[in-house]
Amino acid sequence: MAVSVDERAGTGRGADRALVPPRPRSLGAWWRRHERRLAPYLFVAPFFVLFAVFMAYPVANALWLSLHEWTGLGAMEWVGWDNYGEVLRDASFHHAAANTAWYAAASLFVICPLALLLALALNSRRVAAKDLLRTGYFIPVVLSPVVIALMFTIIFDQEFGLMNAGLRGLLGIRPINWLGSPEWARLVIIIILVWRWTGYIMIYFLAGLQNIPRELYEAAQLDGAGSWRLFWNITLPLLRPVTAFVAVVVLIGASQIFEEPYILTNGGPGEATLSIANYVQREGFERLNFGYAATASFILFAFVFLVTQVQIRFFGIGREQEG
Amino acid sequence: MSLSRRQLLHAAGAASLGAATTQRLHRRSAAAQTAGDKEPVTIQFWTHDQNYIDFFTARAAELTESPDSPYAYELNITQAPSADIITKAVAAYSAGRGIPDTVGIEISQFSRFMQRGVAEQTLLDLTDRVAELRDQFFESRWAPYTVDGRVYAVESGYPLSVYYYRQDLLDEYGVETPLETWDQVMQIGREVVVPQGKAMAAISTTGGQGGGDITQFGLLFQQRGGTFFDAAGNLTLDTPEAVEVAELLATGLQEGTILGLTDFYGGPGAAAMQQGATVGYFMPDWFETYVLQPTVPDQEGLWRIQPLPAFAGGGSRTSVWGGTGFAVSRDSPVAEATWELLRYGYLTRDGQIKRWQEIKYLPTMAEVWDDPALTGPDPFLGGQEAGQVYKELAPTAPTQYQSPFWNQLTVELAGQLAELYNGRTSPADAIKNAAAAIQAEMG
Numbered sequence: 001m002a003v004s005v006d007e008r009a010g011t012g013r014g015a016d017r018a019l020v021p022p023r024p025r026s027l028g029a030w031w032r033r034h035e036r037r038l039a040p041y042l043f044v045a046p047f048f049v050l051f052a053v054f055m056a057y058p059v060a061n062a063l064w065l066s067l068h069e070w071t072g073l074g075a076m077e078w079v080g081w082d083n084y085g086e087v088l089r090d091a092s093f094h095h096a097a098a099n100t101a102w103y104a105a106a107s108l109f110v111i112c113p114l115a116l117l118l119a120l121a122l123n124s125r126r127v128a129a130k131d132l133l134r135t136g137y138f139i140p141v142v143l144s145p146v147v148i149a150l151m152f153t154i155i156f157d158q159e160f161g162l163m164n165a166g167l168r169g170l171l172g173i174r175p176i177n178w179l180g181s182p183e184w185a186r187l188v189i190i191i192i193l194v195w196r197w198t199g200y201i202m203i204y205f206l207a208g209l210q211n212i213p214r215e216l217y218e219a220a221q222l223d224g225a226g227s228w229r230l231f232w233n234i235t236l237p238l239l240r241p242v243t244a245f246v247a248v249v250v251l252i253g254a255s256q257i258f259e260e261p262y263i264l265t266n267g268g269p270g271e272a273t274l275s276i277a278n279y280v281q282r283e284g285f286e287r288l289n290f291g292y293a294a295t296a297s298f299i300l301f302a303f304v305f306l307v308t309q310v311q312i313r314f315f316g317i318g319r320e321q322e323g
Numbered sequence: 324m325s326l327s328r329r330q331l332l333h334a335a336g337a338a339s340l341g342a343a344t345t346q347r348l349h350r351r352s353a354a355a356q357t358a359g360d361k362e363p364v365t366i367q368f369w370t371h372d373q374n375y376i377d378f379f380t381a382r383a384a385e386l387t388e389s390p391d392s393p394y395a396y397e398l399n400i401t402q403a404p405s406a407d408i409i410t411k412a413v414a415a416y417s418a419g420r421g422i423p424d425t426v427g428i429e430i431s432q433f434s435r436f437m438q439r440g441v442a443e444q445t446l447l448d449l450t451d452r453v454a455e456l457r458d459q460f461f462e463s464r465w466a467p468y469t470v471d472g473r474v475y476a477v478e479s480g481y482p483l484s485v486y487y488y489r490q491d492l493l494d495e496y497g498v499e500t501p502l503e504t505w506d507q508v509m510q511i512g513r514e515v516v517v518p519q520g521k522a523m524a525a526i527s528t529t530g531g532q533g534g535g536d537i538t539q540f541g542l543l544f545q546q547r548g549g550t551f552f553d554a555a556g557n558l559t560l561d562t563p564e565a566v567e568v569a570e571l572l573a574t575g576l577q578e579g580t581i582l583g584l585t586d587f588y589g590g591p592g593a594a595a596m597q598q599g600a601t602v603g604y605f606m607p608d609w610f611e612t613y614v615l616q617p618t619v620p621d622q623e624g625l626w627r628i629q630p631l632p633a634f635a636g637g638g639s640r641t642s643v644w645g646g647t648g649f650a651v652s653r654d655s656p657v658a659e660a661t662w663e664l665l666r667y668g669y670l671t672r673d674g675q676i677k678r679w680q681e682i683k684y685l686p687t688m689a690e691v692w693d694d695p696a697l698t699g700p701d702p703f704l705g706g707q708e709a710g711q712v713y714k715e716l717a718p719t720a721p722t723q724y725q726s727p728f729w730n731q732l733t734v735e736l737a738g739q740l741a742e743l744y745n746g747r748t749s750p751a752d753a754i755k756n757a758a759a760a761i762q763a764e765m766g
Contacts, residue, residue: 072417073444091760092734150590157591158583159600179585180528181745269529270738285410286730288438 066294076291083295093296095271096279097303099186100255103275106190107197107254112246114198119205120235134206137199148192149263153179156188182272185265189273192260197253201246208242209235244315248308255304276300361387361395364660368398369412370427371405372647374612374682375479381681382668392667394660405429405647416445416652424655425665428476430467430646434729437470446475447651447658453477456670463722464687466554468648476648477669480609480684483716484542484642485628487610488603490705492521492625496602501629505571508632512580522601523580526572527587528744536587537736538644542605543568545721546642547634552726558765560736561758567636569750573743583744593618605631607644608713612683616703624705628712641716643723685713692717728765735760 066083068076087093118137122130140148155162156178167173178184216234225233236243258277261267267274267282274282276296284293311317366383370376376398383396401423403411409432415422422445428436436442450473457465457474461481468476486502493500496515502508512523527536541551549564575581582601584592595601596619604610615626630640649669651661668674675686676696686692697710726732739757742748748756 071439071441072413073441153586154590157585159585160591160594161585177528177583177585177745180583180741182741265529268734268737269741271734272738272741282730285413286406286435288413288435288441 062294062297065291066298068291070290071288072290079291083292084299087292087295087299092271092274093276093279093299096274096276099261099272099274100257100276100300102186103190103193103257104251104254106193107250108247110190111194111198111201112243112250114194115201115246116205116239116243118198118202119209120231122202122206123209134199134203137202139199140196141200143196145259145263148196148260152188152192152264179265180269182269185269185273189260189264192264193254193257196260197250201250204242204246205239208239212238240315241317244311244317247315248311248317251307251311252304255300255307362393362660363397364394364657365397365399366657366661366664367401367422367424367655369401369403369408369423369425370647371403371408371429372427373402374684375427375647375649376400376402378678378682379664379668381677382674383664386664386667392663394663396660396664405432409435412445413441416441419654422652422654424657424661425649425651427479427647427649428468430648430723430725431729431733433468433476433648434725434727436475436650437725437727439727442470442475443473445653447653447655447662448473448475449477449651449662450474452662452666453670459689460670460687461689461717461720463643463720464646466722467646467725468650469725476650477665478687479647479649479669480678481687481713481717481720482607482609482643482645483685483713483720484546484605484607484631484644485712485716486524486603486605486631487615487626487628489599489622489625490627492599492602500627502632505632505634509571509575509578509580512575513578516602517579521599522575522582524575524603524605525582525584525587525592525595525601526576527592528583528741529585537733537740538587539605540568540572540736540740542607542642542644543571543631545644545723546631546640547636547638548721550721550724551732552724552728554724556724556726558726558728558732558758558762560732560761561754564636564638565754566750567634569740569743569753572740573746573750576744577746588614596622607642608683608685609645611701611703611709623703626704627707628704628709630712630716639716639719639721641720643720646723679710685717689717728761731761731764735764 065076067078067080069079069083070076121127122133127133154160156164158164158175158177158180161178163178164173164175168175176184178188212235216238217230220230220234256277257275258281261273261275261278262281265273267278277300280293280296280300283289283296368376368379380398383398386392387395401408401411406429408426409428412423412426413435436446453465453474460478464478464481465474468474468478488500488502490500496519498511498515502511508523516523524539526539529536544551544565547564547568549562549568550559553559572581576583582595584595586592592614596615606614611626611628615622631642633640649665651658651665655661668678670688672688672691672694675688675691676694678684679686679691679697686697691697692710692714697714698708699710700706701709736757739748739753739760743750743753
């Protein structure tokens, strides 16, 4: 138990304690005595204060909320872990989880390789107008989601869309119901993801490529290495830290995908494009099941955490430093 | 006796306050005030529709000028899409601050207020306030905003549905109007209109709450005599009427007599309208002012309306779809002034007529339908007396009952309708599966 200086001073002195006048102290003197010990904590305090207020408290509160039923108004009703069982049995959550897995897989296995290819192309000495191309690839990231929704709705409309017009004109294919058919709608979402995020991921790879010393390539070329061997034996191994970072970030981002399905299909048709984040939003704000929505969020967190751990082991993140 | 400056100021202030209070009491009792003397009231007015902003701004100005009202109104407008404005309102109610004084709740959003006492905790119970007036209005428009027998919002219009058609195109193809039955519509479509590369009607296949859109299905289902939920909140979807409507739409889409649009209100919908891809639409009254006029102003005079073609098996010649109920927040500091504005705008004969004249939303007050103001020619409809068409339909419109499970209904039904429209399931299975899924969620 902590004991104050005053209490310690008073111990054993009995009634005399009241007669001893308190030692005059100023804040300045106190600070001078403790400055060396406290200063470092004050320097790091802003982060911890902000973290506690804007991260730790909301997360703890959401965890508490996930153990209740609550419409957002009035008293919360304690349901314990029931919400977790119900969410895990909910067919809609299963649909959302499956769709989210599709989006995550597409992000990892389509966007990342494409981004790497683009980065390799832009890193090549033979490509001109690199700045223009880089800007062009990056533009989708900064475009408003509303503009994206409008644009892709028009492109993929069954009757009046550019895509069907092109397919009909070039290949004579009958109009495809891109946004009204579950499989096609899911594919359209993945196309948007690829279009929107490939340029962004490319920037990371490009930065990684530009950090690989040219001398390594020159030395390998003197030893007779071809393009494929250069890529396989120099580029890929030296890009490993960037690849690991990108893989983790992309997986986390794809698991939380919300905007693309929301603006284009609103999760439909039915629940064919519903992501877990859409599901959380729907349960929380449209159906006012805030406890249930918080539960789904924590299940998503647990899933992403586990997969990220697998990724970290796969890429050996942190092992170099330990070695 | 000597007074300090401070005492003098306090005394003067108290005298002014007393005089002002006396004056206010006098004003209220005398009910004869000028705008300068009135109690200033700023109302936080939330809505998704510019028409309501225009309408209530005009009514607020009238009340401010009126000697019968004690309030000088100012509206502080917040405008956002219909679902977003309710999400924002729910967040504000949950936080207990920044709440709207009045909020326009689009009918499909009202189900959010039906969840476990939300309406009771957030909205002013209007049941007693409308009790004396209630009989003067079509009862079917109180039902959508009623929870456990208590009324929480006042309807903004009577969304009667009709068949809109291009008179010029049908004349060109030699089709005589009005079209009497849906069988006739489909036959003319197959034999006359589809060969011209056009459809008889267009429906929205995606884009709603569940990523699909049940608007046209719901509209025809209610016309045929069905309801999604009954007055007690039980699901009543799985019926022969629902199967019949699903079959009509699926057949129409397959044959091309009905055009499926992925974005009915967006670019593709506008393109269909501008290119004349369909000769008609079956939609509610607001379709004219909200969609047709702004999208194809150059087609003024070419359109006409008629009652919905009849189903051979029965039902009405009209339906309802849409609507917005205006509610007053229970904890609004200016609830009385807000209610006064709402009452003046929506629950008086003059207000109902002005609403029709200014923003073309049909009256919900029965006696107003006899007013000559409703029977004028509509230039966009080639001078047709639209009010006369609606007047004959008004008493026969079906009632739309609400449920806290409206979102579940939309999601599940939209998913099954998408399967049906893609030819992957039969009408009967689509309805059966949707009903089973919704019922499972309802518990």
